[in-house]
Amino acid sequence: MAVPANSGGDRPAWAPPALETGRMEVALRALELTVRGRLDGLLQGNHLGLVPGPGSEPGEARSYQPGDDVRRMDWAVTARMTEPHIRQTVADRELETWVAMDLSPSLDFGTAACDKRELAVAALAAVMFLTSGGGNRVGAVVDNGTGQHRLPARGGAAYARALLKKVAETPRAPEGTRGDLPGLLESLRRPPRRRGLAVVISDFLGGTDWQRALRGLGARHSLLAIEVIDPRDVELPDVGTVLLSDPETGKRREVHTTPVLRKEFAAAAAAHREDVARVLRRAGCAHLVLRTDSDWIADVVRFVMARKRGWSGGGAG
Numbered sequence: 001m002a003v004p005a006n007s008g009g010d011r012p013a014w015a016p017p018a019l020e021t022g023r024m025e026v027a028l029r030a031l032e033l034t035v036r037g038r039l040d041g042l043l044q045g046n047h048l049g050l051v052p053g054p055g056s057e058p059g060e061a062r063s064y065q066p067g068d069d070v071r072r073m074d075w076a077v078t079a080r081m082t083e084p085h086i087r088q089t090v091a092d093r094e095l096e097t098w099v100a101m102d103l104s105p106s107l108d109f110g111t112a113a114c115d116k117r118e119l120a121v122a123a124l125a126a127v128m129f130l131t132s133g134g135g136n137r138v139g140a141v142v143d144n145g146t147g148q149h150r151l152p153a154r155g156g157a158a159y160a161r162a163l164l165k166k167v168a169e170t171p172r173a174p175e176g177t178r179g180d181l182p183g184l185l186e187s188l189r190r191p192p193r194r195r196g197l198a199v200v201i202s203d204f205l206g207g208t209d210w211q212r213a214l215r216g217l218g219a220r221h222s223l224l225a226i227e228v229i230d231p232r233d234v235e236l237p238d239v240g241t242v243l244l245s246d247p248e249t250g251k252r253r254e255v256h257t258t259p260v261l262r263k264e265f266a267a268a269a270a271a272h273r274e275d276v277a278r279v280l281r282r283a284g285c286a287h288l289v290l291r292t293d294s295d296w297i298a299d300v301v302r303f304v305m306a307r308k309r310g311w312s313g314g315g316a317g
Helices: 024-039 075-081 116-130 157-168 181-189 211-218 259-282 296-312
Strands: 057-063 085-090 096-102 137-143 148-154 197-202 222-229 241-245 252-256 286-291
Touching: 024 116, 024 157, 024 296, 075 085, 096 116, 096 148, 096 181, 116 137, 116 157, 116 197, 116 222, 116 286, 116 296, 137 157, 137 181, 148 157, 148 181, 181 197, 181 211, 211 222, 211 259, 222 259, 259 286, 286 296
Parallel strands: 096 137, 096 197, 197 222, 222 286
Antiparallel strands: 057 085, 137 148, 241 252
């Protein structure tokens, strides 16, 4: 259930720009400048910084750390040093990234600095920046609940901007339209693509019937899930009577937000989020949570730096 969308007002400096009709070009340019201005120079290195994963070229050996992939164990060095060592690998020079972009109606609201759709588009911009360069390519499959739209994987800054614009201009589906996250993920599995990075951007509300498709993707690709949430996804406001609506069924219900109801809602929401996190962990999926009431780029930076420390053996932090 969700409350109606935030009507606007002054946004914090860290909030993504409003994706308003007639000002889309300006908003996307501002988004690009914000992302590049706050990430450029801070996250040095290639796409290993986003989702560290094995490449194809052998690198240096280092001591084994809990959580490392035992398949990368270097037995010769282990025998020589008398303690477990793994062989690091250098990332492939070219990375193909595919993004499953969930823009179903449940993302068309927000009660904090922005709506979830705007934050999802901002997350896509960050993914493209962090995986760009060299011969890297990015593509996307977008679904607003009324059908999928595929944007082929290509390289170049101009194409990345065009892709971001097409995604941002995806029409909002009518209220009562259900999203199809399992189908969206399946579209990345078939036909099989070269090994690369698969990114899922969604609020992951509803059931976890998408887990089988995600595990299938994980058998071939590195995985990153970006979970986009609003405060009203996890707690009800203490405002007395409120009208709740489910944008994907169109159902509405007026409720009185008693302390008991608020506690039960928060507990159910927390249980759902833990279930989502558990399913993602089992699929070997990196998990980044972005909130409409938090500095999203700062959250991206913390996530990337923690991944880099973990991959280098310094601990995930």
